[in-house]
Amino acid sequence: MNVIVLYASRYGSTKGIAEFIAEKLRQHGLEAEARSVDAAPEIRDYGAVVIGSAVYMGHWMREAAEFVRKNSDVLDGRPVWLFSSGPLKPEPEAVSQDAPGIEPDEIAELRRLVHPRNTRVFSGALDPAKLDFPHRLIRRLPAGREVLPEGDFRNWDEIEAWAAGIAREIAVPAA
Numbered sequence: 505m506n507v508i509v510l511y512a513s514r515y516g517s518t519k520g521i522a523e524f525i526a527e528k529l530r531q532h533g534l535e536a537e538a539r540s541v542d543a544a545p546e547i548r549d550y551g552a553v554v555i556g557s558a559v560y561m562g563h564w565m566r567e568a569a570e571f572v573r574k575n576s577d578v579l580d581g582r583p584v585w586l587f588s589s590g591p592l593k594p595e596p597e598a599v600s601q602d603a604p605g606i607e608p609d610e611i612a613e614l615r616r617l618v619h620p621r622n623t624r625v626f627s628g629a630l631d632p633a634k635l636d637f638p639h640r641l642i643r644r645l646p647a648g649r650e651v652l653p654e655g656d657f658r659n660w661d662e663i664e665a666w667a668a669g670i671a672r673e674i675a676v677p678a679a
């Protein structure tokens with residue numbers, strides 16, 4: 505089966521996660537490629553879709569949420585996985601459908617629209633040198649640096665395990 509891994513990423517760390525997931529899916533024998541949601545190919549041509557977004561101020565990036573809303577009919581007929589990349593700490597608790605505590609606001613809505621097989625929050629990364637001016641200002645607010653610490657907290661083992669789970673589910677379709 506061919507899989508498309510779509511991402512919305514402002515500074516590249518979510519793109520890195522998407523490319524890593526696509527690479528792991530290929531290692532499991534699937535055809536997989538990662539693309540920006542802004543340059544998404546026709547998703548009808550893909551058997552399964554993974555969509556991830558960076559999280560800013562508690563929200564998915566607008567283009568990612570809009571993409572899911574606009575394509576919800578096609579997506580709802582396919583196996584879909586959603587991931588968010590945000591928390592700047594090593595271990596955001598794994599988020600299940602029963603414990604949506606740290607998930608961005610849109611996820612509950614997107615879940616209703618496309619019934620993903622799984623949704624997941626991964627730790628993100630922040631490089632202050634890359635931030636645009638408005639984000640630099642937010643980081644200069646009192647407690648900004650505390651809430652938004654510098655560092656790369658992406659847990660590749662965790663991401664690899666998630667990708668392996670996707671590969672397993674695709675290989676053995678749900679009844």
Ligand SMILES: Cc1cc2nc3c(=O)[nH]c(=O)nc-3n(C[C@H](O)[C@H](O)[C@H](O)COP(=O)(O)O)c2cc1C
Binds near residue numbers: 558590
């Ligand atoms: C101004 C600003 C606000 C952020 N807000 C959140 C947030 O609300 N929740 C969260 O989990 N992460 C938040 N983050 C962390 C980013 O989601 C994290 O750095 C992510 O890895 C960025 O992905 P990107 O490099 O693909 O854009 C914020 C980062 C910045 C700079």
